[in-house]
Amino acid sequence: MKFEIRDLEEILSDIQLAKDLYGDKVTTVFIGDSNSLVAKTDVLIQILNSLYASFRHVERVTSYARAKTLAKKPIEDLEKIFKAGLTRLHVGLETGDRELLKEIEKGTTPEEMIEAGRRAKRAGFEYSLYVLLGIGGEENWERHAKGTAEVLNQIDPHFIRVRTFIPQPNSPLYDAMEEGDFHLASPETILKETKLLLEGLQVTSQFLSDHISNLLPLHGKLPEEKGRMVQMIEDALGGLKEDDSLREEMEMRRHLTNL
Numbered sequence: 001m002k003f004e005i006r007d008l009e010e011i012l013s014d015i016q017l018a019k020d021l022y023g024d025k026v027t028t029v030f031i032g033d034s035n036s037l038v039a040k041t042d043v044l045i046q047i048l049n050s051l052y053a054s055f056r057h058v059e060r061v062t063s064y065a066r067a068k069t070l071a072k073k074p075i076e077d078l079e080k081i082f083k084a085g086l087t088r089l090h091v092g093l094e095t096g097d098r099e100l101l102k103e104i105e106k107g108t109t110p111e112e113m114i115e116a117g118r119r120a121k122r123a124g125f126e127y128s129l130y131v132l133l134g135i136g137g138e139e140n141w142e143r144h145a146k147g148t149a150e151v152l153n154q155i156d157p158h159f160i161r162v163r164t165f166i167p168q169p170n171s172p173l174y175d176a177m178e179e180g181d182f183h184l185a186s187p188e189t190i191l192k193e194t195k196l197l198l199e200g201l202q203v204t205s206q207f208l209s210d211h212i213s214n215l216l217p218l219h220g221k222l223p224e225e226k227g228r229m230v231q232m233i234e235d236a237l238g239g240l241k242e243d244d245s246l247r248e249e250m251e252m253r254r255h256l257t258n259l
């Protein structure tokens with residue numbers, strides 16, 4: 001699908017329609033698609049002004065964003081957008097390992113990820129980063145965990161959200177898996193990787209494993225609850241050695257990517 005930025009009048013019309021349908025029930029708004037900040041700053045501000053004028057009880061407006069855009073957009077523009085009411089950004093880090101970023105064709109570097117996060121926080125946004133567990137496969141899980149912890153430590157995002165990686169058709173790692181060059185990480189490997197990641201984190205973030213595909217419901221404030229979450233992983237690793245049904249359940253859960 002060819003990328004395009006929708007006309008402002010069309011967007012404002014959608015907001016009016018939503019107002020007519022939902023009225024005062026709306027308390028949060030999510031601006032969809034992957035990188036709304038690529039739009040011109042004055043356009044985004046008009047959209048935000050319309051949202052707050054239309055929905056009196058809005059408490060938070062959130063959007064996806066891309067690190068490369070955040071790293072390039074003038075800090076003055078980011079501050080204006082935040083002041084207009086965009087309060088939280090969700091960004092896909094995936095991994096902090098330089099070579100893995102190249103392999104998945106992420107299009108950015110660890111340095112750009114760090115710069116983007118620091119600029120977003122400086123502008124005032126709540127910052128939420130996504131990590132893909134298992135993206136290093138059976139071979140590179142330690143590199144993935146250590147590199148990701150290094151990047152996260154330099155950003156200290158408000159939220160760290162983990163998802164379990166399943167290769168998708170027409171992607172580099174899916175092709176590598178089909179050719180036998182990438183081996184999907186086992187439940188044990190994903191748990192060990194998650195443990196190593198947690199142990200390496202020196203942040204004040206909320207750690208959230210809030211997707212049905214993930215192997216464990218790990219949720220907690222760092223660093224206060226790190227020990228509890230690490231213990232949950234150790235208990236699960238012990239359970240895998242003793243209970244084959246637990247392994248089957250975990251294998252099933254991480255493939256529930258569309259729920």
